[in-house]
Amino acid sequence: MHSALELDDLRVHHATAAGPLKAVDGVTLSVAPGETVGLVGESGCGKSTLARCVVGLNTPTGGSVRLGGSEIAAGGRDRVAWARMVQMIFQDPMGSLNPRLTTRHTIELPLRVHGIGSKNERLERVLRLMEQVGLGPHLLDRYPHELSGGQRQRVSIARALALEPALLVCDEIVSALDVSVQAQVLNLLTDLQSKLGIAFLFISHDLSVVRYVSDRIAVMYLGRIVEEGDSESVWNHSRHPYTQALIASIPERARDEKAQRLQLSGDLPSPVNPPSGCSFRTRCPYARPLCAEVRPELKSDGLPHSVACHFVAEIPELAARPEYAEA
Amino acid sequence: MLSTLGCASGDPVTGAPAPLLDVEDLSISVRRGVPLVEGVSFSIGAGEAVAVVGESGCGKSLTSLAIMGLLPGNLQRNATGRILLEGEDLSAKSPREMQDVRGNRVAMIFQDPLTSLNPVMTIGAQIMEVLEAHRDIDRAAATARTIELLDLVRIPDPQERMHAYPHQLSGGMRQRVVIAMAMACEPQLIIADEPTTALDVTIQAQILNLLVELRRKSNLSLMLITHDLGVVGRVAERMIVMYAGSVVEAGEVSAILDGARHPYTAGLMAARPHGSFKRTGQRLVDIPGTVPPPTSRPKGCLFEPRCPRAQEKCRAVRPDLAADGAGHAFRCHFPIGQGEAHA
Numbered sequence: 028m029h030s031a032l033e034l035d036d037l038r039v040h041h042a043t044a045a046g047p048l049k050a051v052d053g054v055t056l057s058v059a060p061g062e063t064v065g066l067v068g069e070s071g072c073g074k075s076t077l078a079r080c081v082v083g084l085n086t087p088t089g090g091s092v093r094l095g096g097s098e099i100a101a102g103g104r105d106r107v108a109w110a111r112m113v114q115m116i117f118q119d120p121m122g123s124l125n126p127r128l129t130t131r132h133t134i135e136l137p138l139r140v141h142g143i144g145s146k147n148e149r150l151e152r153v154l155r156l157m158e159q160v161g162l163g164p165h166l167l168d169r170y171p172h173e174l175s176g177g178q179r180q181r182v183s184i185a186r187a188l189a190l191e192p193a194l195l196v197c198d199e200i201v202s203a204l205d206v207s208v209q210a211q212v213l214n215l216l217t218d219l220q221s222k223l224g225i226a227f228l229f230i231s232h233d234l235s236v237v238r239y240v241s242d243r244i245a246v247m248y249l250g251r252i253v254e255e256g257d258s259e260s261v262w263n264h265s266r267h268p269y270t271q272a273l274i275a276s277i278p279e280r281a282r283d284e285k286a287q288r289l290q291l292s293g294d295l296p297s298p299v300n301p302p303s304g305c306s307f308r309t310r311c312p313y314a315r316p317l318c319a320e321v322r323p324e325l326k327s328d329g330l331p332h333s334v335a336c337h338f339v340a341e342i343p344e345l346a347a348r349p350e351y352a353e354a
Numbered sequence: 355m356l357s358t359l360g361c362a363s364g365d366p367v368t369g370a371p372a373p374l375l376d377v378e379d380l381s382i383s384v385r386r387g388v389p390l391v392e393g394v395s396f397s398i399g400a401g402e403a404v405a406v407v408g409e410s411g412c413g414k415s416l417t418s419l420a421i422m423g424l425l426p427g428n429l430q431r432n433a434t435g436r437i438l439l440e441g442e443d444l445s446a447k448s449p450r451e452m453q454d455v456r457g458n459r460v461a462m463i464f465q466d467p468l469t470s471l472n473p474v475m476t477i478g479a480q481i482m483e484v485l486e487a488h489r490d491i492d493r494a495a496a497t498a499r500t501i502e503l504l505d506l507v508r509i510p511d512p513q514e515r516m517h518a519y520p521h522q523l524s525g526g527m528r529q530r531v532v533i534a535m536a537m538a539c540e541p542q543l544i545i546a547d548e549p550t551t552a553l554d555v556t557i558q559a560q561i562l563n564l565l566v567e568l569r570r571k572s573n574l575s576l577m578l579i580t581h582d583l584g585v586v587g588r589v590a591e592r593m594i595v596m597y598a599g600s601v602v603e604a605g606e607v608s609a610i611l612d613g614a615r616h617p618y619t620a621g622l623m624a625a626r627p628h629g630s631f632k633r634t635g636q637r638l639v640d641i642p643g644t645v646p647p648p649t650s651r652p653k654g655c656l657f658e659p660r661c662p663r664a665q666e667k668c669r670a671v672r673p674d675l676a677a678d679g680a681g682h683a684f685r686c687h688f689p690i691g692q693g694e695a696h697a
Contacts, residue, residue, distance in 0.1 A: 063632070069554035070525075175644045176410075205409035205581060210625035210640035217631050232554060239627035239638070259633055276559035278584035290563070291556045294524040 029096030031194040031226035032058040032081060032113070038089030039076050045299045050076040052250035053090070060193060063220065063227040065241030065258060067234050067273070071295050073250040074230050078196045081228060082115045095193055107141065114187035118199040120179035124171040130157070130182050131167045137189040156185040159222075160215060177208035184215065194226045201236060213240060234273050238262045246270045249298055249306040255325060256332020264344050266334045268311050271345055288312075289345075305337070313338050373397035373438075374542055374575050375421065375460075380435035382416055382425065388648050390429070391416050392599045398543065403569060403576040405586040405607065407622075408596035411645055414579045417596075418545045421577075422462055423452040439543075458488045461536035465548040467528035471520040477504075477531045478516025484538040503534040507564060526557035530564065537568065543575040550585065562588050583623060587611055595619045598645055598656040601675055605682035615682065615689040618657045655687065663688050 039051040051073045058064045068074045079085035080092055083099065083106060092099050094112045099105050114137075117123040124133055134153045138144060144152060154164055160181040171179055180200060187195055197216070201209040217240060219225060231237050237244055238258055245255040246269065254267040265271050268289075275289040291310050296302055302309045308318040317337055325333040328340070336342070375398040382391040391413040398404045406414045419425050421437055423444060437444040439459065447455065456462075464470045472480055481503055482496045491499070497516075504512035507530040520528055529549060536544050546565065550558035566589060569576055578589055586593050586607055593610055595603040595618065603616040614620040624639035631637070643660045652658055658668040667687050677683040 069556060177644065206583075206622055207409065207625045207641035208644070210627070210638035211642075213627060213631075214637050214640055217637070233627075234555070236627045239629065239631050241630075242632050259630055262630075272556055276555045278559070278562065278582070278588045290559045292560070294526055294557070295554075 028060060030057045030093070031060045031062070031095060032056075032228060033093040033096075034077075034081070034090065035093070036090035037077065037080060037087050037092065039073070039080060039085055040088045043299055048299045049250050049301065050298060051080070051087075054247075054250075054252055055090075056245055056252065056255070058194065058226045058228055060226055061220065061224040062243070063229055063241045065237035065244045066228060066230045066247060067232065067237045067244060068247035069232060069295060071249075071298065072247045073298070074247050075198055077247075078115065078198045078228065078230055081194075081196050082113050083109050084115075110137070110192075111141065111190050112192055113194040113196060114190065114192040115196040115198065116180075116183050116187050116200045119203050120176065120183045121171060123183055124179060126171050129168045129170055130162065130174070133171075133182055134185045134189055137186060141190060143190075152189070153185075156188055159188065159219065160185045161211075175208075176204055177211055180204065180208075180212055181215070184212075184219075188219070188223070188225075191223075192225070194228065196228045196230070198230045199232065202231065202233070209236075216240060234262075235277060246273070249295065249301050251306065251335070252325060253307065253335045254332065256327075256330075260331040263346060264331065266330060266339050266342050266344065267307075267336050268313055268342060269307050271342075272310075274345060305335075313342060374400045374402075374440060375577070376436075376438040376441075377417070377421065378436040378438065380417060380420060380437065381433065382413070382420060382429050383432040384429065384648065385432065389651075390599055390648050391420075394435075394596070394599075394601055396594050396601065396604060398575050398577055400542070401569070401573045401575060402592065403578060403590040405578045405580060405590035405593040406596060407580060407583060407586060407593055409581055409622075409645060411598075411647075412596040413599040414596050415547055418462070418547055418577065418579055421545065422456055422460060423447070423449070424456075454488070457484055457536075457541070458539045459541050460543045460545065461539070461541040463529075463532050463536050463544060463546040463549045466552050467525065467532045468520060470532055471528060473520055476517050476519055477523070481516075481531070481535050481538055484535050488539045499538070500534075503538055504531075506537065506568070507531070507534045509534070524557075525553055526560060529553060529557075529561055533561075533564065533568070537572075540572065541574070543577065545577045545579070547579045548581070549578070551580070551582070558585075565589060583611070583626065595622075598651055599648065600656055600685065601683075602657065602686070603682075603684045604675070605677075605680075609680065609682050613690075615678075615684040616657075616686050617661050617663050617690060619684075620690055621660075655685075663690075 034054055034056045037051055037054045040047040040049050054077060066074050076085055080087050099109055131153055134156055135149050138149045162178060162181050201212050204212060229240050241258040243256060244258045244261040245252045248269050254261055254270045265274060272289055272291045293310050296309055304320050304322050305318040308314040323335045323337045325335045327333045378395050380391060380394045381389055383389045394417055408414045420433055425433060478500050481500045485491050485496045485499055500516055501512045504516060509515050509527060509530055550561050553561060568574060580586060590607050593607045594601050597618050603610060603619045610619060614623060621641040625641060627638060641660050646652060654670050654672055655668040658664045673685050673687045675683050675685045
């Protein structure tokens with residue numbers, strides 16, 4: 028069986044006056060059917076650009092995107108077929124829903140564009156989708172401004188499911204929601220996945236959320252994946268200093284002063300002029316001269332997941348440090 | 355609208371330092387019968403950090419704007435209750451007098467530094483503007499103080515950086531500038547409204563560390579408004595949980611995080627993603643439904659329509675905020691027992 032998504036050495040370089048901005052710089056990643064892969068990283072690491080390549084909103088400058096085993100050519104011709112295989116849900120439902128379309132028309136639109144069903148069949152399908160995402164039929168003729176934030180996000184999810192895609196790309200879809208509503212939407216996603224067998228590429232800056240929903244986690248920094256593998260393995264046995272810093276920065280975990288030693292100082296370097304060698308070395312407590320010369324590749328080295336770091340063998344796991352023991 | 359909720363007696367401060375800020379029975383309405391904030395009372399001691407926690411629309415930001423005297427006119431007219439700063443009633447002050455309070459004695463940090471900074475002024479000029487508005491200070495002294503402030507918030511190379519414009523700084527650096535502006539006149543109280551929500555998690559950790567450090571250095575009181583329970587434990591000693599315009603639980607942070615008594619607080623904690631669904635198949639405990647809008651709040655307990663423990667009494671009678679012996683207050687007829695596992 029083919030993977031729902033295969034990215035091979037994906038590159039997106041934008042030309043700027045100061046030189047190429049390498050938003051995504053050689054990412055290889057696959058998502059199996061029915062699997063959830065979490066992609067985590069901070070603003071500017073390239074995770075949204077990557078997502079946009081997967082759904083065809085950005086054109087890669089190198090590498091390939093394969094959906095369900097077939098390569099999708101950048102550019103218009105396969106656009107319709109593409110949309111049937113992958114759909115995307117965005118962070119802000121108020122920004123991604125047309126304010127002048129009712130729930131019914133929003134969810135029906137993809138079916139109309141793809142010429143599916145008669146008018147009555149489409150209405151039936153819209154109602155079934157609404158039921159699936161937990162929206163009562165009384166919301167059928169409401170406009171987005173008449174819905175709550177959680178309901179709006181459910182409408183976006185229903186719209187994304189309308190064409191029965193094999194893969195859903197979720198870009199920070201719970202970040203704008205309150206905690207209690209966030210839990211409702213996360214529960215909905217996991218329910219939908221077990222019922223429909225959809226694969227998710229789940230993008231978030233919040234490692235706790237990503238760990239909760241994902242089978243595998245990929246951690247991205249400045250356009251590259253620095254750690255990738257089984258989600259519990261990445262969470263419990265993270266070895267890349269960046270992943271460790273992300274975990275150490277989760278407020279609940281960073282209770283005492285000792286814990287702060289692993290937190291990062293400084294900001295993300297500019298992707299226009301990234302550091303030579305390992306791009307994390309300017310903020311890394313373990314950096315040595317080799318890191319400036321040679322860019323480390325992802326390798327597993329006997330670990331249960333892969334890490335892109337020259338000195339991975341010397342970096343103790345967080346669990347080995349008492350201040351990070353699971354609360 | 356005068357609230358009859360007896361929360362002044364339920365003030366959970368016992369043996370705490372003399373209060374710097376006292377909010378007594380604050381209510382804010384859009385119009386008669388549509389209250390946004392209802393009978394909110396709490397106090398913040400000198401040097402104390404108090405977190406105000408709640409979801410969007412619970413009234414936490416309105417409460418802070420009321421303290422600053424920054425409510426929009428229509429709400430200001432419908433605000434009742436008292437706000438005392440060192441015993442002085444702020445609600446009785448004229449707009450001119452409030453200008454002396456703001457920035458000087460109470461300062462505020464907002465969520466998004468890009469909108470709270472002026473894009474066409476250098477950061478140095480913006481900090482100096484604060485100093486010149488409140489202090490009788492000459493240019494050279496203001497410049498020196500600006501450099502000192504930028505250094506205080508750990509901005510490297512302050513002599514150079516003070517000439518930078520906001521767009522030339524990263525999000526974390528911009529929030530440091532906002533904090534420097536708030537610190538400029540050495541206020542007694544800083545109100546921080548979601549100061550790290552717009553920041554990345556590694557930068558959030560840096561800013562929280564900075565706030566903790568500044569408090570320790572300068573005996574500053576802090577009112578931290580946040581929706582994130584994780585942030586609370588990092589920064590504050592006491593916390594207030596708000597729901598639909600009312601305080602539903604208040605007390606020591608450790609007491610509440612270890613044993614919330616109000617079902618809403620317990621629900622908020624349980625709803626945070628934890629563990630792995632893929633490994634355990636365990637669904638998150640969500641809170642069904644949504645917050646009731648101010649136009650149709652229930653007569654009884656505000657949380658009753660969403661509460662797993664609700665009974666007949668909850669529909670009929672709105673509970674008071676009552677404290678246990680240890681200064682832990684909660685507004686619930688059937689609170690979660692001590693030692694009872696959170697549902």
